[in-house]
Amino acid sequence: MPPLDEPQSASEVEAEKPALPPLSLDWMQECLEWGTKAELGPHGLTARAINIGIYGDIPDEWEEMTRMPRGAYPVEGVPRIDLYSLTKKAELWAENSPELYEEAVQRRWIAAIDIAWESIPPLPGEVELALCQVCTELSHHAMAEGETLGNWLHRMCYGYHEVKNFLATQAFDSARHVEAFRKRALLHGHSMGLENPGWVNRRMLEVRGGWTEASLYLYLMRGPLTLLLCRYGEAYAGTAAEKKLFRLALQDKARHLAYGMSHLKYAIEKKGSGYALGLKRLLIGAEQDLAKEMQDPVLWEALAILIGGGLHHIEAGMAVVKRLQQQYLDEYVRRIQWVGIEKTAEELAPGLQEYLAPVASS
Amino acid sequence: MATMDRTLSEEKIAAREAGYSLGWLDQLENRRMVPAVDSSDAMDSSDDGKGADLPEWSSNLTARPYEAIPRPGIPQIGAYSFRTKKEVWGYNLRKLYEEAVSRQWSSATDVPWHTVQPLPDDIEAAECQLATFFNEVEFVAADVPGRFISTMSPDYLDTRLFLMSQIMDESRHMEVFRKRALMNGGGLMRRVDSSTGVVGSSTDNARDFTEMSSRLHIVGEGGVLTLFRVGELMAYNDAEKTIYRRAAQDEARHVAFGILHLRYMSESVPERREEIHTYFDEAEIRQATGAGGENPAGSNALTSEALAVLLGGGKDKVDEGRKILLAIRARQVKEYFQRLKSAGYDDRIHNGRVNPALLAAVKNA
Numbered sequence: 001m002p003p004l005d006e007p008q009s010a011s012e013v014e015a016e017k018p019a020l021p022p023l024s025l026d027w028m029q030e031c032l033e034w035g036t037k038a039e040l041g042p043h044g045l046t047a048r049a050i051n052i053g054i055y056g057d058i059p060d061e062w063e064e065m066t067r068m069p070r071g072a073y074p075v076e077g078v079p080r081i082d083l084y085s086l087t088k089k090a091e092l093w094a095e096n097s098p099e100l101y102e103e104a105v106q107r108r109w110i111a112a113i114d115i116a117w118e119s120i121p122p123l124p125g126e127v128e129l130a131l132c133q134v135c136t137e138l139s140h141h142a143m144a145e146g147e148t149l150g151n152w153l154h155r156m157c158y159g160y161h162e163v164k165n166f167l168a169t170q171a172f173d174s175a176r177h178v179e180a181f182r183k184r185a186l187l188h189g190h191s192m193g194l195e196n197p198g199w200v201n202r203r204m205l206e207v208r209g210g211w212t213e214a215s216l217y218l219y220l221m222r223g224p225l226t227l228l229l230c231r232y233g234e235a236y237a238g239t240a241a242e243k244k245l246f247r248l249a250l251q252d253k254a255r256h257l258a259y260g261m262s263h264l265k266y267a268i269e270k271k272g273s274g275y276a277l278g279l280k281r282l283l284i285g286a287e288q289d290l291a292k293e294m295q296d297p298v299l300w301e302a303l304a305i306l307i308g309g310g311l312h313h314i315e316a317g318m319a320v321v322k323r324l325q326q327q328y329l330d331e332y333v334r335r336i337q338w339v340g341i342e343k344t345a346e347e348l349a350p351g352l353q354e355y356l357a358p359v360a361s362s
Numbered sequence: 363m364a365t366m367d368r369t370l371s372e373e374k375i376a377a378r379e380a381g382y383s384l385g386w387l388d389q390l391e392n393r394r395m396v397p398a399v400d401s402s403d404a405m406d407s408s409d410d411g412k413g414a415d416l417p418e419w420s421s422n423l424t425a426r427p428y429e430a431i432p433r434p435g436i437p438q439i440g441a442y443s444f445r446t447k448k449e450v451w452g453y454n455l456r457k458l459y460e461e462a463v464s465r466q467w468s469s470a471t472d473v474p475w476h477t478v479q480p481l482p483d484d485i486e487a488a489e490c491q492l493a494t495f496f497n498e499v500e501f502v503a504a505d506v507p508g509r510f511i512s513t514m515s516p517d518y519l520d521t522r523l524f525l526m527s528q529i530m531d532e533s534r535h536m537e538v539f540r541k542r543a544l545m546n547g548g549g550l551m552r553r554v555d556s557s558t559g560v561v562g563s564s565t566d567n568a569r570d571f572t573e574m575s576s577r578l579h580i581v582g583e584g585g586v587l588t589l590f591r592v593g594e595l596m597a598y599n600d601a602e603k604t605i606y607r608r609a610a611q612d613e614a615r616h617v618a619f620g621i622l623h624l625r626y627m628s629e630s631v632p633e634r635r636e637e638i639h640t641y642f643d644e645a646e647i648r649q650a651t652g653a654g655g656e657n658p659a660g661s662n663a664l665t666s667e668a669l670a671v672l673l674g675g676g677k678d679k680v681d682e683g684r685k686i687l688l689a690i691r692a693r694q695v696k697e698y699f700q701r702l703k704s705a706g707y708d709d710r711i712h713n714g715r716v717n718p719a720l721l722a723a724v725k726n727a
Contacts, residue, residue, distance in 0.1 A: 023680060025671075027664055028487040031549040038545040044470035047537060050544040069497045069540065072553040079555075081566050105468045105534070112460055126374075129390040139427040143516050146526055147425055150512035153529070154505035161501070161536065168504055168533030171511075175526035176463065178519070182427060191393040194386045195426035198436040205425065205439045298386040305387075311373035314382060 030073040043106075047098035047162060060089050062159025070159050084157035085210075090270035092211050094262035097162040100255055104169035107255075109248045111180035116241040122188040123238065126311050133193035133302035134233065135185040138249070141226045142177035144201040148218055149174065152211050166259055173252040180245060197296045199289035209282075212267045216279055219260020220339070221290060224331050227253040229303075232324055236307045261339060268340035276341045283336070284349070291351025294325065325355045389431055413451055413520070420445045420515035428519045443513040448631045450510075450571050452623035455520035462527035462615055467608050469538035477600040478546050484677040485598060490548035491668035492596075495658050496539035496586075498554050502565055503578055503616065504532035510571055524619055531612040538605055552664060563644065565656075572627055572634065573641050579620025580701055581645040585657040587613040588694040589669075595686065596672040621705045628706030639710055642702070643717075649698070650719035659690050688723075695720045 038050040050056075055071040062070075065080035086092050094100075122128050149171045156164050185192050203217040230253055233246035268276045300321050301314070308317025329352055333345045345356055377384060423440035426432065444450050481489065507525040514522060543550050565582060568574035590613055593606020627634060647653070652660035659666055666687060667680070673690075674683025698720070702708045710716045 023667055023670075025667060025677060027491055027552045027667065028484060028677070030552045031487070031490070033549045035547055036544045036549045037547045038541070040475050040545075044468070045473070045475045045541050045545055046470050047541075050541050052544070053549075055544055055550065066553075067498050067501060068553040069494060069550055072494055072498065072550040075553055075555060077555075078553070081564075101533075101537075102468075102470050105466070105470070108466045110464050113464065126387060129387055132390060133386055136427060136430050140425070140430065143427050144425050146522070147512045147516075150508040150510075153508040158501070161540075164501065164504075165533045165537055168529045171508065171526045172530035175459075175523045178427060179459075179523060189395045190390065191395070192427060192430040193390055195424055195430040195433055195436060197433070198424050198439065201425055202437045202439045297383040301382055301384060302386065311371065311377050314373075314377050315380065 027073075032071060032073055043102065046102050047165065048102075051098065051162075058089060058093070059159055062087050062089075062157045064157065064159065067158050070161065082154070084155055086152070086156045087159070089160060090212075090267050092156055092160055092163045092263065093266055094163065094166075094259050095266065096258060096262050097160075097166045100259050101162065101166040101169055104166065104173065104252075104255060107251060109176070111176060111183060111245075114248065115180070115183075115245050117183070117187060119241045120184075120187060120239050124310060126305055127309065128188060129190060129193075130302040130305035132185040132190050133298065134229065134306060135181040136193035137196055137299050137302075138226065138229060138233075139178050139181040139185070139192070140196040140201070141222060141229075142174040142181070144196075144204055145218065145222070146171055146174035146178065148204045148214060151205065152214060156211070163263075170256050170259070173256070177249055177252070180249070184242070184245060193302070194298050196299075197293045199293045200286075203286050203289060212264065213279070213282060215260050215263055215267075216282060217286060219257055219264065220332065220335055221283075221286060223253060223257045223260060224335060225328055227257060228324055228328050228331075232303070232307070232320075261335060264339040273342075280336075280341045280343055283341075283343070287349035287352055291349050294352065294355065300325075322355075329355045386431075393431065413447065413453075416447050416451070417517055418447050420447075420517040422515050422517050425516055428517045440515065442515045444510070444518075444571055445515045447518065448627075450514055450518045450521045450623075451630075452521065452619060452626045454622060455524050455619065458615055458619055458622070459520060459523045459527055462524065462531065462612075465611060465615075466530070467534070469534055469541055469605075472608070473538065473541075473604050474600045475541075475545060478542075478602070479599060480547060481598055482676065484671055485675075486546060486548045487551065488668040488671035488677075489546075489598070489602070490543045491551040492658065492665055492672065493539040493543035494551040495554055495665045495668075497536055497543065497550065499656060500532050500535040500539070502532075503583060504529040504536075506565055506568070506574060506578060510574065514571070521623075528616055528619070531616070535609055535612065538609070542602070542605065554664065572623065572638060575620050575623050576638060576641040577645050579616055580624065580705065581642070581649065581698065582656045583613050583616045583620070584698055584701055585649065585659070585694050587617050588697050589659055589690065592690055592693070595690075596669060598672075617701065621701055624705035624707065635707075638707065639715065642707065642710060643715070646717035646720055649695075650717045657694070659687055659694060661691070692724050695723045699724075 033054045036053050036055065038045060038052055041049055065082060065084060066078055067081065068074065123131060149167055153164060153167055153171070182192065200217060200222050204214060204222060207214045207217060227250060230246045230250035234243050234250060237243045237246055300318070303324070304314045304317035304321045305311055306317065307320045308314050329348070333343065333348065336343050345353070374384060423438040423442065424432070424436045425440055507528050511522050511525050516522065563573070565574060565578045568577060587610060590606045590610035593610065594603055597603040597606055624638065627638065649657060649660070652663045657663060659669055670680045670683035670687050671677050672683065673686040674680050699708065699711055702711060
């Protein structure tokens with residue numbers, strides 16, 4: 001074969017052209033359900049709208065170990081490409097996945113453009129540092145969350161692509177939170193704060209029993225705290241831009257929790273009380289880890305300074321922090337019960353029960 | 363640059379006497395000040411695109427954000443396989459990530475679906491076959507990067523952030539093509555065989571980041587990008603044109619990531635050049651034979667017939683469509699050669715190492 005840049009005659013070129021193989025066109029007849037016509041709705045052509053006919057049949061189990069789309073015409077003899085470990089609907093499904101996916105796409109935001117960074121002045125001394133610390137915590141939450149998703153997404157089979165699609169949006173959200181909270185921490189020339197104590201991160205990242213088990217830590221234990229931090233961040237932020245940052249992150253977290261709660265409830269309904277008991281037992285040890293993390297002063301002191309408006313008001317700030325902690329644990333218990341795990345506040349790890357005591361009035 | 367007016371204030375003393383620790387506050391006060399982020403600029407101004415401040419080797423095993431202050435006694439949960447910059451870095455990745463964030467789109471509302479009108483059955487079948495193909499293969503570029511995110515040190519933040527944006531893009535591609543197949547009276551068609559005949563390793567099986575990226579971003583996504591770019595030729599309405607245009611925009615970013623990573627590798631890790639060339643050797647066999655099914659315009663690909671129908675304008679005009687398809691294949695190869703040049707691996711074109719079938723594809727067009 002002469003090099004590319006040496007000219008050939010037209011006949012040489014024609015002679016070298018490979019003959020085209022004969023056409024088959026058999027594939028034109030290969031469709032399990034022709035005539036499918038999903039309809040546009042007020043929100044466009046949604047993921048829910050295309051779940052019609054056989055394409056909307058969500059099987060209880062999916063045995064295909066390739067990326068074959070649900071409803072595609074099967075072909076015999078295609079080698080497996082992976083051994084997906086999550087192949088049962090009860091292991092990952094949430095009925096609201098299609099809607100949450102579309103909501104995630106519609107409510108996308110851009111940290112660089114949607115937050116008026118130039119309008120955020122530096123806070124006084126230690127208050128700015130406290131905010132750096134809180135933002136570092138939130139960035140760390142997001143980092144661990146993204147890693148957890150990366151661990152599990154590729155293990156999910158393609159029979160439940162709605163869930164994979166939604167979790168892809170959550171991975172993207174977590175990237176945005178890592179970036180946005182980092183941006184705020186570094187905005188006025190300070191550094192990132194201390195890393196998180198890591199006990200709950202460890203639970204999230206080390207879990208091997210299944211996605212539902214990972215969801216227990218991601219959505220029941222860690223997620224509600226992240227949500228509350230964003231809520232309090234919005235309430236006590238000093239500028240409209242910072243309030244918006246926390247509010248947008250809060251919106252994302254609410255969506256994540258909507259999936260997680262729905263999945264956990266579905267899994268427990270399908271697998272029964274024995275499975276719920278197993279998850280409850282997992283929480284026994286996990287709550288002791290959480291109690292250790294709750295005892296770490298870094299996040300709480302930083303929040304107290306931020307909320308109080310300075311070191312001189314740290315006590316007043318800490319009173320609000322204690323209400324946040326109580327709210328977190330109260331909600332934690334209610335969420336556990338909502339998904340179907342029979343657990344009461346009295347059964348919480350001892351190190352957590354103390355947070356549920358009423359805050360003494362000052 | 364902000365400065366601290368007080369270091370050991372009366373308030374701090376009083377707070378400590380009240381039982382507060384505040385050790386974290388001391389550490390933050392004493393830490394070096396970084397250049398303030400220029401709030402008028404989207405990017406962190408400490409990033410010059412070359413990652414000069416990044417550690418060559420990462421000691422971060424606690425999943426902490428880059429530059430967070432490490433603490434003693436934290437469980438080491440990272441166990442990251444990729445802990446050196448030379449394994450995962452690329453130039454200007456932050457800019458690419460920022461572009462990804464700003465160019466997101468919604469398949470539900472940003473595609474003018476109302477412009478899709480009934481098509482002849484052969485055209486609709488071809489559209490659905492192509493859409494089925496993309497519905498099947500797009501998420502490989504989400505699953506595989508996702509796996510690498512969790513095995514890569516968080517210190518290489520820009521790589522991680524970009525890969526997370528790619529997961530989002532591929533999710534959207536998977537579902538937009540599924541939507542197309544199911545909204546105009548057709549349905550999903552035959553699935554793809556992506557494993558038979560693959561020589562060497564595949565994107566799914568790659569254990570090394572550079573191996574994965576060379577195969578996924580440069581070759582696989584590069585070929586698809588060429589096809590998306592000529593979407594006007596195979597689209598029959600504004601909705602399809604929009605899909606191909608938007609998907610091309612996303613895919614171009616993914617390909618750019620691969621080029622930026624490989625360019626960095628070419629310049630910083632020259633001892634791996636021969637190894638990387640072997641990945642291209644394997645990938646070019648797939649391009650030449652159609653094995654792996656990742657190139658929808660490939661010579662033995664099921665989808666090449668569907669493309670010929672679309673490009674020609676019907677099953678009775680498939681010869682004309684095939685001529686156009688040959689030209690597209692040639693363009694795929696030319697653009698692949700250009701990517702090799704941009705990445706610093708075009709020596710394989712000039713020294714005869716490149717697969718001869720690719721050279722033939724260019725000449726025969």
